[in-house]
Amino acid sequence: MIFKPHRILVLALAAIGIAGLQAPAQAAPAAAGDWWHPKAGVSWQWQLSGKIDTTVKADVYDIDMFDAPAATVSTLHAQGRKVVCYIDIGAAEQGRPDFKSFPKSILGNKVDGWPQERWVDIRQIDVVKKIWSARLDQCKAKGFDGVEADLVDAYQQDSGFPVTAKHQLAFNRMLAQVAHEKGLAIGLKNDLDQIPQLVGDFDFAVNEQCAEYKECSALTPFIKAGKPVFHAEYTTPLSKFCPESKRLGLSSIKKTLDLTAKRETCPA
DSSP: OOOOTTHHHHHHHHHHHOTTOOOOOOOOOOOTTOSOOOOTTOOEEEEOSSSOOTTSOOSEEEEETTTSOHHHHHHHHHTTOEEEEEEEOSEEETTSTTGGGSOGGGEEEEETTEEEEEEEOTTSHHHHHHHHHHHHHHHHHTTOSEEEEEOOOGGGSOOSSOOOHHHHHHHHHHHHHHHHHTTOEEEEESOGGGHHHHTTTOSEEEEESTTTTTOGGGGHHHHHTTOOEEEEESSSOHHHHHHHHHHHTOEEEEEOTTOOSOEEEOOO
């Protein structure tokens, strides 16, 4: 399931504001286990468009890696927050400063609903690994604690490539391995069917609309492992999903489709 309402504004901002961004020096490998290990139940804020509102009361902020300056990350750290960088890696987005790093040979079909994005051939894992590693160096240099990798379920989509579940598992595990080598926690975005195989590789989950699609119980392996599930709904009222979210232990919020600072939380 692909649902990325925030992309239009993100791409526009990227196209006009960050064309000259240079990649920082490569980060040193982290020692085994030397990264943030978030605990189930922590609160979160997800903002991918507009100026970041650093006053929202949340333990964890998830914001765009390219658009967010290091100063914003530092401000949030000074307030005791952890900060996650959002990166789309399963598709190549026109307008990102490193778009030309994706060889044309690995660009596939357009992402449904997002004509400026092309699925990448994740079977060419070494090619994408280099791009991923360079992006994580930027993420680390800005001071982020973790990363949200988006579009990691190509095997269930019309990507233009014969991607299998086995390919996807290998690719997703590569993403986690490199993130950990950089000293970054990493979240599994959606990809519900592979949670049993991947929960040990990832440090948290990010999910869109599991309540609307009656899928939230599939996320419980993360909670049972003591890892948070950062869950967002767009149209379902709080009264409809908060009782189940509390029962399952999810960190649930309601957001607007453009993922501005506006955020609703379940009653205490």
